[in-house]
Amino acid sequence: MDSTVAPQAASPIIVPGQLTLRTIRGRNGPFTVGRLTTHLGVFEVKDAELEQYPEGKYDGEFVIRYIYPKAYPTGGGMRFEIRASLDGMTLSGIDKLSRDEARGFASQDVDPLDEELSSQPLAAPTAAPNPAPAPVLASTTAPLGDTTATASGSTDSDDAALFGLLWPLGESVKLDSTIDRRTLRLQIARLGVLGYALDFKSQQWNQQPDQQAA
Numbered sequence: 001m002d003s004t005v006a007p008q009a010a011s012p013i014i015v016p017g018q019l020t021l022r023t024i025r026g027r028n029g030p031f032t033v034g035r036l037t038t039h040l041g042v043f044e045v046k047d048a049e050l051e052q053y054p055e056g057k058y059d060g061e062f063v064i065r066y067i068y069p070k071a072y073p074t075g076g077g078m079r080f081e082i083r084a085s086l087d088g089m090t091l092s093g094i095d096k097l098s099r100d101e102a103r104g105f106a107s108q109d110v111d112p113l114d115e116e117l118s119s120q121p122l123a124a125p126t127a128a129p130n131p132a133p134a135p136v137l138a139s140t141t142a143p144l145g146d147t148t149a150t151a152s153g154s155t156d157s158d159d160a161a162l163f164g165l166l167w168p169l170g171e172s173v174k175l176d177s178t179i180d181r182r183t184l185r186l187q188i189a190r191l192g193v194l195g196y197a198l199d200f201k202s203q204q205w206n207q208q209p210d211q212q213a214a
Contacts, residue, residue, distance in 0.1 A: 070083045163190075
């Protein structure tokens with residue numbers, strides 16, 4: 001069985017539990033990994049939705065779409081884990097991680113972005129007439145670990161291209177976590193620059209009062 005393919009469950013199940021999130025710095029910048037503890041067991045969670053949330057322990061109810069085994073190379077060997085893919089969650093509280101809880105996550109954990117890119121098939125080259133070069137947007141080509149390009153010199157057209165249908169942004173913004181993970185990270189970084197903060201209970205980004213008049 002191919003461990004890179006997650007089987008689809010007949011129907012999602014809803015369980016109470018605690019989701020522990022840890023932020024790890026990788027070559028693409030910081031990334032988030034999670035661990036869900038429920039009465040069914042303990043599962044690793046690498047969903048793109050988690051990229052928005054700060055490190056901590058979140059209590060709530062979780063909609064599990066499916067559970068599957070995953071193996072990937074790390075540190076010269078292989079790591080095996082049981083993952084849960086979430087179809088939604090309702091969060092009710094947050095606590096800080098203790099030092100021991102933070103150490104419980106593998107520092108060599110693979111960035112889910114790298115994992116996704118490595119599993120994508122390479123597109124076959126196709127012959128085409130020489131097209132005019134497309135303009136390059138600074139906000140979408142900056143390295144994930146460097147937000148300089150998004151923090152200064154960004155124009156409305158850059159933001160419009162980055163946020164797509166979400167632009168122009170309102171006082172509250174709910175990101176679409178089904179878009180590609182790299183773009184989602186750039187949107188999150190840009191929202192922080194624009195003075196938005198995540199409300200984890202409503203799962204949306206709200207413009208802070210001192211930024212609304214800007």
